Amino acid sequence: MSTTTxxxxxxxxxxxxxxxxxxxxxWLHGLPGVDQVGCEARAAALGTRSIKTTSKAWAIDTAIGMxxxxxxxxxxxxxxxxxxxxxxxxxxxxxxxxPHVAAVCVYNDMVGIAKDAxxxxxxxxxxxATAFPSGRASMPVKLADTKDAVEAGxxxxxxxxxRGAFLSGRYRQVFDEIVATKEACGQAHLKVILETGELVxxxxxxxxxxxxxxxxxxxIKTSTGKISPAATLPVTLxxxxxxxxxRELTGEMVGVKPAGGIRxxxxxxxxxxxxxEIAGEDWLTPEWFRxxxxxxxxxxxxxxxxxxxGAYSGADYVTID
Amino acid sequence: MSPAKTKKAAKATTPSAPKRIDVRxxxxxxxxxxxxxxxxxxxxxxxxxxxxxxxxAAMGSRKDVRxxxxxxxxxxxxxxxxxxxxxxxxxxxxxxxxxGRREQFVAEVAASEGVTRxxxxxxxxxxxxxxxxxxxxxxxxxxxxGNLNPVAGPYFDISAPEPTGVVGVLAPQGSSLLxxxxxIAPAIVTGNTVVVLTSExxxxxxxxxxxxxxxxxxxxxxxxxxxGRTAEMAPWLASHRDxxxxxxxxxxxxxxxxxxxxxxxxxxxxxxxLRPAGSGxxxxxxxxxxxxxxxxxxxxxETKTVWHPKGQ
Numbered sequence: 001m002s003t004t005t006x007x008x009x010x011x012x013x014x015x016x017x018x019x020x021x022x023x024x025x026x027w028l029h030g031l032p033g034v035d036q037v038g039c040e041a042r043a044a045a046l047g048t049r050s051i052k053t054t055s056k057a058w059a060i061d062t063a064i065g066m067x068x069x070x071x072x073x074x075x076x077x078x079x080x081x082x083x084x085x086x087x088x089x090x091x092x093x094x095x096x097x098x099p100h101v102a103a104v105c106v107y108n109d110m111v112g113i114a115k116d117a118x119x120x121x122x123x124x125x126x127x128x129a130t131a132f133p134s135g136r137a138s139m140p141v142k143l144a145d146t147k148d149a150v151e152a153g154x155x156x157x158x159x160x161x162x163r164g165a166f167l168s169g170r171y172r173q174v175f176d177e178i179v180a181t182k183e184a185c186g187q188a189h190l191k192v193i194l195e196t197g198e199l200v201x202x203x204x205x206x207x208x209x210x211x212x213x214x215x216x217x218x219x220i221k222t223s224t225g226k227i228s229p230a231a232t233l234p235v236t237l238x239x240x241x242x243x244x245x246x247r248e249l250t251g252e253m254v255g256v257k258p259a260g261g262i263r264x265x266x267x268x269x270x271x272x273x274x275x276x277e278i279a280g281e282d283w284l285t286p287e288w289f290r291x292x293x294x295x296x297x298x299x300x301x302x303x304x305x306x307x308x309x310g311a312y313s314g315a316d317y318v319t320i321d
Numbered sequence: 322m323s324p325a326k327t328k329k330a331a332k333a334t335t336p337s338a339p340k341r342i343d344v345r346x347x348x349x350x351x352x353x354x355x356x357x358x359x360x361x362x363x364x365x366x367x368x369x370x371x372x373x374x375x376x377x378a379a380m381g382s383r384k385d386v387r388x389x390x391x392x393x394x395x396x397x398x399x400x401x402x403x404x405x406x407x408x409x410x411x412x413x414x415x416x417x418x419x420x421g422r423r424e425q426f427v428a429e430v431a432a433s434e435g436v437t438r439x440x441x442x443x444x445x446x447x448x449x450x451x452x453x454x455x456x457x458x459x460x461x462x463x464x465x466x467g468n469l470n471p472v473a474g475p476y477f478d479i480s481a482p483e484p485t486g487v488v489g490v491l492a493p494q495g496s497s498l499l500x501x502x503x504x505i506a507p508a509i510v511t512g513n514t515v516v517v518l519t520s521e522x523x524x525x526x527x528x529x530x531x532x533x534x535x536x537x538x539x540x541x542x543x544x545x546x547x548x549g550r551t552a553e554m555a556p557w558l559a560s561h562r563d564x565x566x567x568x569x570x571x572x573x574x575x576x577x578x579x580x581x582x583x584x585x586x587x588x589x590x591x592x593x594x595l596r597p598a599g600s601g602x603x604x605x606x607x608x609x610x611x612x613x614x615x616x617x618x619x620x621x622x623e624t625k626t627v628w629h630p631k632g633q
Contacts, residue, residue, distance in 0.1 A: 310560070311586070312386075312557065312560070312561040312562060312563065314561070315563065316562065316563065317562055
């Protein structure tokens with residue numbers, strides 16, 4: 001979607017003749033407020049569902065297939081990225097029936113290495129761009145960062161929004177940055193990181209979700225994983241409601257990716273229940289729902305082995321990251 | 322004077338105070354340095370040797386075993402990494418706290434095992450002495466079980482004992498304190514961590530030992546105590562792949578437990594297995610009064626041998 005089409009569609013949706021900061025503010029602040037207590041209670045209630053036996057087996061395999069296996073450390077090396085890619089392809093060498101993950105998520109400069117290691121596997125390479133994780137760089141630098149990753153072969157781009165601009169109410173600026181980044185992505189999918197841990201209120205999470213979708217995001221993602229709190233159930237619930245309502249409004253589907261702090265199978269299953277209950281079954285595929293995680297895969301494997309062998313497994317039976 | 326104070330003063334002068342309401346105890350598990358309830362929410366009645374109610378104990382489940390193994394695994398590297406001297410000090414401190422609470426232990430041993438107070442006193446003495454005896458081995462075991470090996474080449478060749486890792490322990494069913502101490506101390510003194518299934522019918526001294534451990538300097542997760550039905554939990558502990566060794570001592574006289582089954586389960590990931598005393602399938606509880614040797618310590622050690630080039 002080019003800049004003009006994104007803007008003109010936004011104008012249509014908002015019913016205004018020119019897309020100004022004021023019109024965006026009116027629209028976003030016109031969204032219904034989030035009932036904090038109700039939202040947290042609903043998220044907690046959905047977390048109590050008991051998922052056992054065959055349903056659990058299905059949930060584990062589905063969750064593995066939805067993982068964006070991530071390494072975003074200053075200490076990342078080519079070797080580490082290669083070994084992570086090997087794990088992405090064959091999570092459990094002892095059990096070839098284990099599905100592979102959806103994507104490997106790395107920093108910009110590691111895209112080439114990951115692309116090479118994942119050739120022919122169907123696993124996507126996602127790159128974080130736009131001065132991840134803070135997003136504090138000028139627009140030309142952010143766009144160069146994005147283009148660089150796309151040229152290196154990234155299939156998906158994870159961008160961060162300028163939280164400073166968002167919190168100061170400069171919605172138009174955030175909108176323009178997403179639109180420009182989307183354009184720089186070309187064929188690559190764009191995931192927009194809202195960094196909900198810095199957005200302070202649930203209302204802001206809802207507004208940021210709608211703003212990102214309005215600007216053409218393919219995915220909305222909770223967090224960078226560098227800020228605490230990262231992904232939480234209530235925040236993800238609000239985002240799932242947003243994508244559900246967005247489809248009702250426009251007929252388009254947008255994906256959701258909680259990232260950071262999801263470490264156990266139990267957590268992952270809670271998210272899957274929520275996806276099913278809030279957004280609907282259509283979102284229960286790697287195309288529309290992802291987990292940004294690294295250690296989650298290990299726990300899913302341990303649970304998978306427990307189901308297969310009947311005995312509790314241990315860290316000696318999974319590959320080391 | 323406030324009304325409350327007046328009331329209190331009046332009560333103190335009442336010649337026959339009303340009978341106190343029993344403080345009935347429902348104990349919890351000791352896992353990872355905390356006292357959680359069983360994940361299952363169950364508890365069971367613990368009775369003394371004559372069948373009178375003593376207290377409620379948590380009835381642990383396989384998931385409690387699972388959680389305890391995670392805690393034990395998490396604590397193992399830190400505990401093994403502490404200096405032997407430090408481990409000895411920590412365990413000695415446990416001995417001190419045991420001594421300070423001996424009255425409680427005497428009462429619980431007497432009630433649980435149905436022995437006289439004099440006999441219970443002697444058993445508690447022995448248990449504390451046993452604990453101290455094992456504690457003393459922490460910085461001596463390497464001298465006895467390690468070695469500088471003679472080799473035909475310009476190398477130092479050193480064998481040193483290292484802890485096996487996480488040890489699952491079936492605590493003795495009969496000897497509720499002396500036997501318990503005699504199976505826990507030798508495992509942890511060298512840097513292992515333990516998940517203990519306490520005596521099914523006599524868990525109270527073990528629960529009190531948990532309280533002692535929590536208030537001494539033993540890091541959380543080094544000792545984990547789970548009360549409940551041995552037959553229900555033991556297979557999960559024996560088959561758990563993240564457990565490196567199992568002590569089947571408590572299989573003797575445990576209801577519905579066949580230790581051979583447990584050994585088969587343990588074999589799946591090549592665990593070290595300490596079989597119960599007795600011959601064949603007739604497991605018996607050992608005579609805990611006997612002076613121990615290093616065999617229980619040695620049972621949970623691996624020998625690491627290092628070749629190091631020697632200059633001329």
